[in-house]
Amino acid sequence: MAGEQRHLHALSGEDPIWRLWRELPGPWKGPVIRDGIADWEKITENGDRSIDLTGLPDVIAAELAWMSHWQAMDGTRSSVLGTNQFANILRRAIRDNHPFPTSMRAMDWEKAAALQRWFYATRWGRLPPHGSVARLRVIFRFSRLALLVRCSEGRWWSLDEWHPRCDPRIPLAEHEPQAHYGCSPSKITQPWLREAVKWCLGTQLEAGTLRWSTVSQERMRCFVRFDRWLETFTDPLDVLGDPAHAVQVAAAFRRWASDPANRLLRQSEQRFAHRPVAVRQVNDDLRAVAELFAFVAANPAEVRQVLGPHPWSRVTDAHAAGWFRQVSRIPGRRELNDEHYVDGHALAQIPAALPLLGLSRDQQMLVTRGDGQQVTARGFDDPQAMRMILLQILTGRRSSEIRTCRFECLSPVPDRAVDAAEGEQIARFHYAQSKIDIAPDNILIDAEVVAVIEEQKQWIRDHFPDVTPRHLFMQRRGNRQGGKPYPSGSYNWMLREFSKIVKITDSRGTSVSLSHTHRFRHTKLTRLAELGLPVHVLMRYAGHATPSMTMHYVAARQEHAEQAFLATAKLRADGTHVAFSRDDHDSLHLFNRADRFLPHGWCLLPPLQTCDKGNACLTCSVFVTDASHQSALERQLTETEALISRSITAFQERHGRPMPEDNVWLLQRRAEHAALTKLLDTLRSKPGRAVQGAGCGAAPTGPVPLALDLDRHRRTRP
Known part of the structure; x- marks a missing residue:
């Protein structure tokens, strides 16, 4: 493992790991990693313990050293215990002549887990405990994928695992937040389909036709379902057969995709097994396959070069047309209703229950549920989630626009804007517009919203004093450099658990799940429309590109006409x-x-x-x-x-x-x-009007008490 030996490798045909190893800072090259690294206790998970890579094959030792350094630079903590445990397993395997792969790149999680089970069985006669498995699993998640990416000489989409956190080559839109979620083309079991999907989606991402969020969260799942359907065929290649039968084949897939049980991709989704499948969801699956066929048919020369002549050379435009014909027509004009509207009865319960989210876990609070029952519940210790949902209610922004907005998101407004507000002091809020490039990314806000933002800023300064925060809401763990926003999965989980306790209900007694935060966007835009805002102003506030999309959010409530009449001064x-x-x-x-x-x-x-x-x-x-x-x-x-x-x-x-x-x-x-x-x-005569203070000045010194004005939309200012 001596450093001098590294330079004895020939440059021609050199293993890419040596290029990465030469770029490592000296103290990280091992074989014992700790001495000479500044703030070692802060970038590791186990205090002053060292990483010991002695006695390992040169290639594996260099790979583990690079992976440990990548973990530290990623803002997480280097896995000292997990790396040392794996090094002990390999040293014992060398001593006992037990076979194992020659590099970390060739050793996937299944092979590593088998090695760990062998180690515990031969040394202690038992299976590895859950904690040991979890520590080893960490090494084979992001750091190994980052290693595969850096050692890959092909296009980024040629890999079977995609993750922007590990691969900076993956295109992200300018306004798209730094994605901390990935997708796995490896879940597609048919090799000929997997390679075509990777090429098609990768090309569309690079061309800007698709976004990463669309590919990773929607399109890849469509192809995984299509792959599962192919398992019902004796020969899956029959789907690429006679184009005259493409319509019948697509119809069979449509019937299969319409069954809720066939759409479940994970065990955790079993609770959705009995929900009816929306026509739009089936259309998305059909359209994804049809676009893949159309893409292949439109690029025959590239198909032969990238995928080879078999089996995609048989695909023609007729295949794509047959699949497109099975896409069901959905009426363009949606009947407006109040399905997604949160009424005043439900909104009145939320401010009283929200402090429970911010309380520490060792504190308790008496909560009045929607059914009137009072319960004592422990705090969730998540004041960030409390402020995020409050900002969504007050502003009507999407959850991603609040969750990933930048730390310096407030700016002053021109004096003429303040004058137009008749003396009311206002500020401009720059949210994270991540969906529509041509749409605006800021709105005017009042004192209540500014107070919530300033309180969150102070919380960040108190809890992350040594970093320059990039986002207003930050991931609390594994974020040493402060560059990671609050995770969407954590936000949704927190609100689901919170909803189970507080059990918010509307005036009809229907349960309101707070994890469905997009309902607050519908509610805010509906109330602004009821105030009489022109459509173009409402569209600007919503951040939409077309007025038809804005009107999609306005609930046609039966009481709207009544409220419009009663709201005026008679x-x-x-x-x-x-x-x-x-x-x-x-x-x-x-x-x-x-x-x-x-x-x-x-x-x-x-x-x-x-x-x-x-x-x-x-x-x-x-x-x-x-x-x-x-x-x-x-x-x-x-x-x-x-x-x-x-x-x-x-x-x-x-x-x-x-x-x-x-x-x-x-x-x-x-x-x-x-x-x-x-x-x-x-x-x-004009009655007097209260003036609220706002702006971007000093942060408040303590928590800001807020009460949602449920009747504000029924009043007009003279």
Whole structure:
């Protein structure tokens, strides 16, 4: 293992590991790794213990040294115990002449686990404990994949395991967050299909046709299901047979993919075995296969070079067309409903329960569930999840846009924007727009949102004092350099467990799972639409590229028309406000009674009653109006004043004396004039308005108490 021996290897045909080994810092070259490495205790998981690689074959020792260094540079901790344990296993195998692969690249997890079982069986006569298996597993996850990537001389997509964390060559979109999840083409068991899928998806990623999130989380799963379906064939290559039968073959796959039991890829998905399969999901599977056939048919020369002549040379455009024909048509216009809307009854329960997420695990809190039952629960010790879901509720952003937003996400706004807000101080929030490149990536926010962000910033400074944070929400462990955002899997798991305890329910008694955070986006956009925001403004806030997508999020609630009516300030003829109740069924019938709509207001006369007062509405107790009729009321006041003046003058000329004030006609006109004057005075007056502070200044010194305003969407500011 002496360092001088490394340079005796010839450069021609040299094993790539020696190139990596020469690039290692001196203290990491071993054979004993610890001395000379700064902050060793911080970059390892076992204090001051050293990594001992003595007595191992040169290639394996160099590989383990490089893998340990990669773990430290990745921001995780070098696996001292796991590496030393594996070194002990190999040294014993050398002593007992037990066979093992000649390199870490040739030794996959199954072979390493078999070696470990042999070691424990021959030394202690038992199977390895779970902790030992877990420590060894760590070595064969990311660090070994990173080693395979660095030693690979082919295209990145030629490997059977893909992970951006280990392979920086994988293309990521500019606004796509640094992905900490991968995918495994190795799960496709048919070699001819696996190689074609890798080539097709890799090429589309490099061309920007697909994104990494689409490939890793959706498209690869489609091909894995297709591969499982091929196992039902006596000869899987029959799927590439006569193109005239492509439609029938695709129809068979569609029927198979429509069965929920056939879509389960993991044991943990068994709870979804009885859920009906959406047409869109089956369409995605069919479209993925059809696009693969179309890609192969469009590139015959590259197919022969990359995949060889067999069996893909038989694929034509007719195969792709046959599969595309099985894609079911989904009506382009979706019927709007309130399926994804979270009503006020459910939202009122969330702020009271959220502190449970931030409490430490040794603290308890009394929680009132949605069914009214009170339970005592232990804290989840995750204040980051508490603030993330609160920001999603307040802003309507996607979970990825909050979870991966950068640390310096606030910026001031121009003075003209503050002036337009009538004195309300606001700030600009830059979220992580990761879905649509041409869409905006910032919105204006108020003091409540700024307070939550500033509180999270202070939490990061307190818990990661030695790093320059990249993200506002950070992974708490294995993140020594501070470059990893809060994991999506941890966020979803935390909210699922939290929902099981608090059991939030809506007004209909239906359970609301907080892990389905996209519902809060539907809710926020629906409430903004109910405030009367124009579609282009709503689209800008949502970060969408088209108004049709924005309207997809707006829930068509039956009570929307009622709320729009009740939200405005209604005034009686004497200028006083009318207090409405949502249970006032008589007023709700106005929407079906055209005769109750007046030129200058509304008539609240019960539908079964009739009016015999003619046009005397201004002196009627069931007449109401609002600011939307101000111009009509002003015109009527002017005309009433002119009518009174003309009539008084005509009476004087005809009778030679002034019209008496108790004249029945004049009394009615004076009453109408007084009513109009009171109404317009009330409408023109602007009641005082509270000014909320916001901005990007100093962080608050303590927790920020927040209460969701559930009635804000029902009010309009004068």
